[in-house]
Amino acid sequence: MSVSYQIVVCAGLAPDPLQTLEPVPGPALKNELALPAVLDPWAAHALYEAAHLAKSRPGSKVYLVALAPKAKLQQVMMTVAQKLPFELIALDGPMSGFADAAEVAAALSAAVSGIAGLDRERWLLFGGWESATRGAGATMQMLAERLGIIDQFLAVDELRVEEDGSLRVWERVEGGGHQVSLCEGPPAMLAWATGRLPEPVNNPQIGMANMRGVMPALQRARPAPPLGGGIEYRKVALPAQQRQTRVVKDAAPEEIARELAAWIRE
């Protein structure tokens, strides 16, 4: 049974987590927002899984719903748009882990609801289980609830479409194990962990085709409703830095291994 899907992927941006800024000497904060922005890594896994699924299911379509500062989103699109064909729905909003999950979910819900022609029989809602912007890890569940999607899967590492169209889902659980569930079919929400399929290589021809839709979408991106209005932050502090570095010269590998094992056991 060959099924095609409408895969709606929700994503935000994050400062590149593979980079971190060398603190400026003297009393200054390091400003991670000065780092280049990338698609939030968890959401990126969701997008790439969507790309592979859509490619294997002819007739499928991917929608990318992104809530982020428009200008930064445009830069990120220069890479992401080369990886898979998609339609962008852009919301102009902040790039911050301090935004409230319920408000973000509300904004995303409005945007997803505005997509014309969504068919619940073919609809999969993808997103990141977590976020690299200190997210609460709750946005996707709240969004699914708002959209009336009952089948929800968290920390997904694999999705397999069975012959009868049902979805077999691997969710990450404690101890490196997975909980495997069988879902009848769409609509379903999958909040991805890292997934298992590779990041598609850049293809400029896909990028050029995507850009015909991406640039207008960015131009007409509506400002997201103000976020954080209902929240009062009593205190904000930098996370405490812990440094436990010792310089040991000429240690034997066995000795290092013993010490590491002891530390892990602790």
Next chain:
Amino acid sequence: MRATAIGKETQTLRTLPGDDVRQILWRFGDRFDLQMLVQSVRAVARGPVARAVANGARHSHQWTKEKDDLLREFDAAGITSVFLDPEFGGYLAGPKNLALALTAFELAWVDAGAATASLAGCLGLAPIHERGTPEQKAEYMSRSAPGGDRTPLRGAFCLTEPIPYVGVETGLLSGKVRIAEWREGQEPLLHVTKRGRFITNMDFAGFVTAAVDSGDPKIHGSCMVILEKTDAGVFDPGAPARKLVHQLSSTTDPIFDLTVPASRIVGGYTIEDGVVVPNYSHSEIIEAVFRRTRVTVGLMTAAKLLSAVEPLIRYHRERFRGGESVPPGSPRFELGLQQREDVLHRLLEVWSTGEAAASLGFSTARLFDELDPLEREKERVLAAQGVHGGTALFKALRKRQPDAIECLTLAAQPAGRRNQERYDALAADPVVRFLALDAQANVLCPAVKLWNTGHGANVLREAVSLMGGYGITEDCPGFLGYKWMDAQLEATYEGPEAVQRRQLSLTMTNEVFLAQFKLWIGEMRRIAARYPGSGACALATAMELWLWTLNHLQKATDAAGVKLYSGNRQGVTFPLADALCWLLASRAQILDVVELAEQGPSHPVVSEGLEGLQNFFTDLCHAQAARAAGEVGRICAELVFGYRRHPSWDAEGDYQGCYQEDELIAIESLVPGMSAWTPDMIREDGSHASKAGPCARMDGLHDFTRLRAKLDGCLTGSLLARDRAAHALAHVMIPQALDYPA
């Protein structure tokens, strides 16, 4: 932009400039196709290419599987097809000079050999792209496009002059073409023999565009021919060159002995009186090709200079960390070598040279993008007037030069005060516009190649030295040692420095270019008025000094009465060409920073932190402009004075020109203090001051000395700018690790 000393409230650089800033500086903020290309190429450069270099792929001359795999990465990322038009499988429409420049820049950021490998395919196709027949274009462009599982046809470019003229005299060729067979009413078959030397891409090339000379009275002149691996005869890639640099590209000494149809002559041919006459000589084709590709080579060195900044800052800061006597939080721990002014100043020179080189290179690439369609339009217009190639074209263009100069002059006048009707007519004339741009391109292209690679290689040595002993190890972050050595090849291939200087010595005296140059002086003064801290004023004065010197040298003779500015006096023309390059690079850098000042505030990302960034870039411009002015002042002074004979105590005329002691006593009694202004005096007993001779006279050179003195004064404040920029270097935030393995 400002010109003040460091103040507590002065904003300074927060982080290293990112893509948003570069897009404004290099003017592709509105070109999302190019922005995507940059990201795509970067992913390959900082991924597979960097891993290959880190794994030691450069340690072999042979074309290994690891290197060959990179070709597939290039195909998948669109690097192979960047040169192709959409109808032939490419994805970028229109001129591609800036696209190729950005591609080379991104690859060379990690490894210039990879850049060469990718671009050599374009070079192989370039003769066909520039001068090929429609059939040749369709055939070879389409087959060169990657698609699906099909391996694209890869090309190589084979020029090779006979030894010992390699790289110096492109008018002489090593290959020969003869008629192999010519049956009545059929197309001739050609026998092509050629031995190439240092030819890139041969290990995997499926076709070669080779320059050959006629070895047969039935073929006229020279031409380029397309040779395919499957042609009858010998297509031997030859032995790999044992090069020390660019090892990620394939370089061999190939041998060809092939029979091909005459339809393989690039650009086609006609038959005149039983003789095959190629439509284009090999030199006409390579002129069209090299004038574009040399710009990308110059940008490779620029990329390497800029790529050195981040690893050097990190190395300097972390130099003493980990030592027991350097506790965290101490200045020595936090700043390391950056506590010392010398390290900061030398790194600034690396950075500012890189910025100027990139600005010069990218502005030239953009100029060629503008020139390409105009060149075709010019050919169409002149062809309609019955003017085709060769001498007739040259004469027709020369005749229109006054119009181009007039157009430039009118363009510089305020709209209300010029003859608008005349200006509109000239500005709309494609031939006039072509002449104006072409004159610039003929100077800027060799300038990019010469200054970026030649001076750039010297500065890269400085970058390596700033990394200490680490710099000349394989473990050096950013592969700086490799980059330094690679720069020497960039200064050599596609025409070494002497070739570029020779070309400049001819093109920089073009009247249209000089008219443009005079306008640029005014442009720099106007910029200086708006942005006084940019160094534009010092640069304008240096430009005036250079122009004065050129005019002077074109008329002056040496002590023996021999003309100074002539083709054979390379001691005159070459340094003057070098001086011009310094000016052009600094001007391009200033123009880019002005663009940032004007576009940055309205950019949603760049506007945040713009003031500090702008201050830093302005100071960098100022320091570079002063450096350029200093070089120009030195070169011009040497040329103006160096060929004059120094006065001697023994020469009668020189001796008689000096004041006698009694004369000076008499003058002093009339004008007290006057004797202090006289340089030389002969005493009553005939003795004189103990020195080489009477001081040199400045007859006819007062304008020069006035300009030179003015230039010296224009350097005021430039080292304050350098100090401010150095302060910024010690405080800028950098990532904690490079974004590619090294």
